[in-house]
Amino acid sequence: MAKMTPSEAFVETLVANEVTTMFGIMGSAFMDAMDIFAPAGIELVPVVHEQGAAHMADGYARASGRHGVVIGQNGPGISNCVTAIAAAFWAHTPVVIITPEAGTMGTGLGGFQEGNQLPMFQEHVKYQGHVNNPARMAEYTARCFDRAMSEMGPTQLNIPRDYFYGDIDVEIPQPMRLERGPGGKNVLDEAAAMLTKAKFPVIVAGGGVVMGDAIEQTKKLAERLGAPVVNSYLHNDSFPASHDLWCGPLGYQGSKAAMRLISEADTVIALGTRLGPFGTLPQHGMDYWPKDANIIQIDADNKMLGLVKKISVGICGDAGESADALTERLDGKKLACDATKKERAKKIADEKAAWEEELTGWTHEKDQFSLDMMAENDANGTGYPSPRQVLRKLEEAMPPRAMVSTDIGNINSVANSYLRFEEPRSFFAPMSWGNCGYALPTMIGAKKAAPERPAIAYAGDGAWAMSMTEIMTCVRHDIPVTAVVFHNGQWGAEKKNQVDFYDRRFVAAELTDQDFNKIAVAMGAEAITVKTLDEVGPALKKAIDLQMKERKTCVIEIYVTRELGDPFRKDALSKPVRHLAKYKDFV
Numbered sequence: 316m317a318k319m320t321p322s323e324a325f326v327e328t329l330v331a332n333e334v335t336t337m338f339g340i341m342g343s344a345f346m347d348a349m350d351i352f353a354p355a356g357i358e359l360v361p362v363v364h365e366q367g368a369a370h371m372a373d374g375y376a377r378a379s380g381r382h383g384v385v386i387g388q389n390g391p392g393i394s395n396c397v398t399a400i401a402a403a404f405w406a407h408t409p410v411v412i413i414t415p416e417a418g419t420m421g422t423g424l425g426g427f428q429e430g431n432q433l434p435m436f437q438e439h440v441k442y443q444g445h446v447n448n449p450a451r452m453a454e455y456t457a458r459c460f461d462r463a464m465s466e467m468g469p470t471q472l473n474i475p476r477d478y479f480y481g482d483i484d485v486e487i488p489q490p491m492r493l494e495r496g497p498g499g500k501n502v503l504d505e506a507a508a509m510l511t512k513a514k515f516p517v518i519v520a521g522g523g524v525v526m527g528d529a530i531e532q533t534k535k536l537a538e539r540l541g542a543p544v545v546n547s548y549l550h551n552d553s554f555p556a557s558h559d560l561w562c563g564p565l566g567y568q569g570s571k572a573a574m575r576l577i578s579e580a581d582t583v584i585a586l587g588t589r590l591g592p593f594g595t596l597p598q599h600g601m602d603y604w605p606k607d608a609n610i611i612q613i614d615a616d617n618k619m620l621g622l623v624k625k626i627s628v629g630i631c632g633d634a635g636e637s638a639d640a641l642t643e644r645l646d647g648k649k650l651a652c653d654a655t656k657k658e659r660a661k662k663i664a665d666e667k668a669a670w671e672e673e674l675t676g677w678t679h680e681k682d683q684f685s686l687d688m689m690a691e692n693d694a695n696g697t698g699y700p701s702p703r704q705v706l707r708k709l710e711e712a713m714p715p716r717a718m719v720s721t722d723i724g725n726i727n728s729v730a731n732s733y734l735r736f737e738e739p740r741s742f743f744a745p746m747s748w749g750n751c752g753y754a755l756p757t758m759i760g761a762k763k764a765a766p767e768r769p770a771i772a773y774a775g776d777g778a779w780a781m782s783m784t785e786i787m788t789c790v791r792h793d794i795p796v797t798a799v800v801f802h803n804g805q806w807g808a809e810k811k812n813q814v815d816f817y818d819r820r821f822v823a824a825e826l827t828d829q830d831f832n833k834i835a836v837a838m839g840a841e842a843i844t845v846k847t848l849d850e851v852g853p854a855l856k857k858a859i860d861l862q863m864k865e866r867k868t869c870v871i872e873i874y875v876t877r878e879l880g881d882p883f884r885k886d887a888l889s890k891p892v893r894h895l896a897k898y899k900d901f902v
Contacts, residue, residue: 316486321452322348322479326355327487328456334384336360336375336763338368342388344415344476360763360792363784365392367756369399370782372410374760376403378718378740378768380528382463383760386413389476390428394435398750400469401439405746407522409463411470412436418477432473441466449478450485457488465493467526467616495615497640498632506584506611506628507644513582513609514651515659516540519565520554521547521634523587523615525739529635533586534558536638539645541656542584543663545573548594549731549744553587556735559660562667565603566594568731568880572670574603576663581605584641585612585626587634589619591747598881613637674732678704684814685878692876699874700848702726702801706733709799712852714859717741717769718761722754722778725807729880730773740765752781758796759788769859770796776826777806783834789868790839797858798870800831803877811879816888820901835870845873 319327325348338360341349352359362368365387372383383403387393393414403410414436417429433443442462444455452474459470497503510516518540524533530553537544537560544554548566555561563570565577577583583605590612595604609627612620613634620629630637652659679689679701692699700708706726710733713719719734720743721727736742743761745753754772762770774782779800789796810824832842841861843854851873858869882888893902 316484318482319485320347320479321449321481321483322351324453324483324485324487325456325474325479326351326357328453328460329357329384330355331457331487332382332460332490334382337384337386338362338371338375338760339386340365340368340388340392342392342415344389345386345413345474345479347479359386360788360794362756362788365395366399366752367759367782367785367788369396369410369412370402370753370756371760371763372412373399373403373406373408374720374743374757375764376408376410377406377743378761379764380526380740381409382460383408383410384413385410386415388428389414389416389432390430393432394430397435397439400436402745402748402750402753403469404439404441405748407467407526408469409467411459411463411472412440413472413474415474415476417475419475420477433471436471439469440471441468442470443473444470445473446475446478449481450483452478452483453485453487457490461491495633495636497636498613498630502628502630503637503640503644506630507641509582509609509611509628510540510584510641510645511648511650513540514655515580516542516582516584516652517577517580518542518544518584518586519547519577519588519590520544520550520586521588522550522553523613523634524553525550527587527615527634528739529587529633529638530554530739532635532638532642536584536642539642540650540652541659542652543573543576543659545570545577547588548591549746550588550742551731551734552736552739552741555737557737560663562663563670564731566731567596567598568728569598570670570732571599571601571673572666574598574601575666578603578605580608582609582611585610585624586638587613587615589614589616590623592623593747595624675707680878680880682879684819688877697846697874699846699876700851701876701878702729702803702880704848705801705851705873705875706730708848708851709733709855710735712855714769717771718743718758718765720744720754720758720761720772722772722774723749723751723808724775724778725811725880726775726801726803726875727754727773727778728808751778754778755782755796755798756785759785759794762794762796769863772796772798774798774800775807776800776802776804776831779831780829783831784838786835786838786840786868786870793866795862795866795868797855797862797868799855800870800872802831802872802874804828805877807879811882812888814879815882816890818902832870832872841867841869843869843871845871
């Protein structure tokens with residue numbers, strides 16, 4: 316036991332958990348602790364808006380595999396973080412949000428910046444620690460860090476602002492980390508027996524493969540089975556794209572090769588994935604999820620087993636450990652799928668080649684609205700390239716080891732077909748939360764964690780406006796990133812619903828024509844404007860050179876046609892019905 320102030324106990328517990336970087340905006344609520352961050356070796360990265368800070372903490376954690384930490388002023392500074400913490404929750408990211416609150420002597424009186432901060436986050440965190448006595452500061456702080464790792468998601472540390480002061484006797488707890496293991500022997504044996512009889516096994520590699528650094532174990536299992544490997548939705552970095560067995564992502568705007576192959580599976584190994592509902596919806600006109608296949612689901616969270624899809628065997632274990640355990644059980648055994656391994660390899664290669672050929676030729680959307688927009692584009696003489704053409708060129712120009720974040724929206728979702736990676740912790744998306752304003756701040760956090768890697772954020776012009784001010788964070792604090800802004804002057808994802816369901820009655824869908832590059836330059840960044848297809852690749856190369864060689868942030872604003880991809884939420888919409896006479900024409 317040592318005598319400390321609660322602020323010192325708080326900071327020393329951060330040090331014990333190897334915290335070196337935090338994101339947030341300074342505030343009086345935690346200023347006593349903030350005063351000793353620097354001598355403790357902790358950098359507080361000041362941001363423009365607290366939502367951006369929490370996204371940065373998310374990106375930092377996802378890129379590094381360590382905690383991301385965000386802090387802000389009680390009340391509005393904390394409430395600004397809710398959206399980003401929800402995104403981290405659905406990405407299973409170990410973010411610790413530290414929420415100083417109003418002092419205990421003013422609680423319930425409606426004082427300045429007072430709010431009940433625990434209910435704000437209760438649906439979006441795995442654990443909430445409320446410091447109810449200054450002497451318990453280190454205890455609760457440590458528990459929040461431990462639970463973020465063990466529960467695989469955000470935790471909240473709530474601290475009354477007057478509890479940073481005083482004297483306490485305290486012992487700083489050492490971090491506790493779980494060893495998850497491969498799962499139970501009986502279920503592993505059952506899964507292995509099922510795999511010996513499988514004639515067409517397919518592996519779905521999910522986020523657990525990335526978070527568990529289980530790529531090599533997944534490769535060994537896939538190679539033993541000769542099984543095609545498909546990425547779960549928005550986890551395109553869960554298996555190397557250069558591997559012969561890689562087939563691309565499932566879900567919205569995913570790979571037709573992946574969908575065709577999994578539709579033939581008689582056994583599916585869902586490795587480190589909850590099989591989320593949006594990530595397995597029909598796409599490209601294909602209801603591809605195999606109805607009669609055996610499903611072996613492996614997840615470190617037992618609550619995910621069988622939650623979304625009916626399963627045959629559920630294994631609660633680490634993705635890599637479980638994959639190794641299954642490979643060991645199959646080693647030296649005669650498998651039903653061995654007899655057709657060569658035939659299956661050819662089918663995998665053929666399906667991938669067919670999809671690549673289709674994707675290369677798929678330069679424009681083919682629905683009538685997009686055709687009309689192309690005609691308008693030609694009539695105006697702009698010559699802007701289509702989103703698909705641009706995404707293909709960006710893919711071709713992508714530097715090695717690039718990290719890419721995508722915002723939510725029409726073009727960013729189409730990018731799912733074009734983003735391929737060779738290593739984990741490379742792809743960052745807002746997952747099931749689907750919030751705008753995600754990509755740029757998340758990539759800033761990832762770049763802070765991995766400064767040696769190229770960092771690229773994709774955003775549409777609508778989503779970009781929500782977060783572009785964090786360019787100032789890049790410039791002020793020497794965190795260079797590259798942002799690609801797709802400029803088509805519309806909220807494309809929702810506008811497509813107005814095309815398909817509301818007879819092109821556009822309400823609030825249009826965006827006025829700002830020059831985002833001028834704004835970027837005003838914030839201190841470099842900027843490149845692209846209006847023709849042959850400028851795309853060179854622009855990305857130049858921006859990456861600026862980032863990696865000169866440590867400069869660059870915004871690439873790419874003007875594209877107003878084509879729209881497949882409806883984003885057609886699963887949740889239906890043709891309108893009107894009963895009142897004044898609305899009779901609105902059908």
